[in-house]
Amino acid sequence: MHDQAMNPTPSAYAYPLLIKHLLHTPLAHAPNQEIVYRGQKRLTYRTLGERIARLAGGLSGLGAQHGSTVAVMDWDSHRYLECYFAIPMKGAVLQTVNVRLSPSEIAYTINHAGAEILLVHTDFLPVVEAIKDKLETVRTFVWIEEEGSEACAHTIPFSDEYESLLARSASTYAFPDFDENTRATTFYTTGTTGLPKGVYFSHRQLVLHTITAMAALASPVSGQRFHRGDVYMPLTPMFHVHAWGIPYIATVLGVKQVYPGRYVPERLVQLVRDEEVTFSHCVGTILHMLLNCPEAKDVDLGKWKVIIGGGALPHGLARAALDRGIDIFTGYGMSETCPMLSLAQLRPDSGDIHTEEEVRLRCKTGYPVPLVDLRIVNENMEDVAHDGKAYGEIVVRAPWLTQGYLKNPEASGQLWEGGYLHTQDIANIDATGNLQITDRIKDVIKSGGEWVSSLEIESLISQHPGVAEVAVIGVKDEKWGERPVALVVPRKGLTTTLTEEDVKKHVLAFSEKGQISKYAVPQIVKLVEALEKTSVGKMNKKRLRELFI
Missing domain, CATH: 3.30.300.30 (ANL, C-terminal domain)
Structure with missing residues (x-):
């Protein structure tokens, strides 16, 4: 078979799928929209664009080059959002450090990723002080100083402070084009056995995940949607799977974004109320904590849409959320899948259904989002019946799945055995195509x-x-x-x-x-x-x- 290859015009622009292109729309349509940090600092998308350029220039001055890895230890903040863009946009790799790991595990992940520059929030100075002599590749430290956070005594040889670095840098930066398959991010899974494994994604994968997930979230007739009128606040740490990739979607949409810093229940509830937050995502334990927070009792949550992931959504929690007016539903994915694979959005033909049935549907694993090839297979990689009863392992293909584990070919081969990514999740699919996870293979x-x-x-x-x-x-x-x-x-x-x-x-x-x-x-x-x-x-x-x- 002979492919009919395109013969492009010599002057045509090929438009590689790079993270920098995600900024075009918000800067054109919503330059004055707010990005809020802890209710204390406010900036606009126009300022965000300038700060992204300043950060890229400042890191270049510190020696960051194409292919360098820059690691970040920070709470959920506007600074982290800047790093989501500036570091990969200049051709470097962003490592989002899981600050909840043990100090020895943190040191392992930084060394394994080969990070050369480490950005450190004041609150994590004690951790870095304890491991600095074990860091094999880091040659430059940048301090993220936070007003109200008290620095401990330390001997970390900081080269600069984050805001000072930005202040001295130019407000423009010529972000280059390069291969869209260039690695953009690295982070580490938090498995319960063995050392953390490095998961990585390219520019192409992150852009495709952003576009597809945005389309999936915008597709329902009403409810369970994320659109330009929303106010977004993540309740999933930004170090974990790019906060499920949703900060990239929020930025493309140009919505008001609210970043809470460290998760303090009272502050989270206050931000939902004062900033009129309408869209979030979290694990069930976080929502459970907020619903039981005394400060939440008198707050109107009737406009809040929340995706629950990272584990099953229990019927009891779903019912409690619905009783407070929260538009709650399940999202499914994993670290290795960038992460979105499916969403439990109600179908247009659901009609008027009773509460118990609505709870059941919202708690299911849901329908695969566009471009996801999802199968339920037995141990021979044969498809099982879609009758809601037969069960098997979920295996998937999609354009944004990690292509392996960093520097770990054996685990990578197991992950992709047979040409499909193995999730280790056991599930069934009903006649309508609705997915229901029943357990992890190791937990059944x-x-x-x-x-x-x-x-x-x-x-x-x-x-x-x-x-x-x-x-x-x-x-x-x-x-x-x-x-x-x-x-x-x-x-x-x-x-x-x-x-x-x-x-x-x-x-x-x-x-x-x-x-x-x-x-x-x-x-x-x-x-x-x-x-x-x-x-x-x-x-x-x-x-x-x-x-x-």
């Missing part, structure tokens, strides 16, 4: 010869009014192979004390109705004060299994 429970979904049991337990949070794990059982164990955090302020027997009876009622197998009823329920989480707020079930055993 096999009891009495049946597969038991820990996520399904968690969702059922979460509906008990006395339950604040719940995690279900499998423990070995001589007779049944494994049995589910429920670890439950009781809701505060109850008039009656929640008991372990209350939880068992609650789940047993669903079993008696035939909704779940009898093997899914936990024989052991343990009331606990808190549940172990990973650095990005997900349930750390590996750690919970270790603690329980």
Whole structure:
């Protein structure tokens, strides 16, 4: 077969898909729109463009070149947004450092990424002071000084301070064109086993993810949308998968953006109220924390749309959010997928549905967004039936999936075995194409010869009014192979004390109705004060299994 290759005009511009091109629209359409930091600092998109240029010039003066890696340790801020653009736009690589890792893990990720320049917020000076002698590639430190944050005594040899660096640099910078497949970002997964793995994305991948996710979020008839009239505030750390890539979407749309700094519940609620925030995204634990924050009781949340990701959306939390008027729905993806793969948006033909059905649909994993080739396969990579019952592993292809793990060919080969990215998530698909994750491969429970979904049991337990949070794990059982164990955090302020027997009876009622197998009823329920989480707020079930055993 002979391809009909294009013969472009010599003077035609090929327009590579580079992050710098995402700035064209907001600077043309919304130059005076606000970007707010902690309710204390306000700048415009026009100023953002100038600060991006100043940062790029300042980093060049410090020796950053095409291909250099610049690492950032900061809270969610306008500065981080500037780094999202300036560093990759000049051809360097942005490493977003997970500040919630242990100091030794932070040092490992910086060394593994080969970062040459490290930008450090005042609050993280103690961490960098402790690891500075272990940093093998960093040759230049830049201090991000924050008013109100007290610097500790340190011996870090800073070359400059962030705002001083920008002030001395020109407000324009000639950002070059280069290959759109150039690596733009690197960050590290926070797995529960082994060292963190480096995930990386190119300019082309980030631009395609931005355009496609923006289209998917804008597509519903009403509700569960992100549009130019919204006010955006991330509640997912900016070090984690580019805050799900949504700051790039918000910037293209030219919407008002609000960055909260360090996550303090009272401040977050205040910003939602005072800045009239209408669109956010977070893990379920963050929303649970905010809904139970005393300051949130009298705040009108009726205009707030929230995507829940990083884990299943429990029915109990969804119902509590809907009761407050929050337009809540699930988003699915993972670090390796940039991350968006699917959204649980209601279909136009949903019509008038009762509350229970609406909760169920909002809590499902949803429909794949455009360009995502998503399959459910068995161990032989054969597709399973789309009947809502047959289950298998989710494997995917999309233009924005990481092409491997940095400097880790063995893990990369496992990730992409058979030409599809393996998510390690077990799921089913119904006849309408709606996806439902039932568990992680490593978390699924096999009891009495049946597969038991820990996520399904968690969702059922979460509906008990006395339950604040719940995690279900499998423990070995001589007779049944494994049995589910429920670890439950009781809701505060109850008039009656929640008991372990209350939880068992609650789940047993669903079993008696035939909704779940009898093997899914936990024989052991343990009331606990808190549940172990990973650095990005997900349930750390590996750690919970270790603690329980």
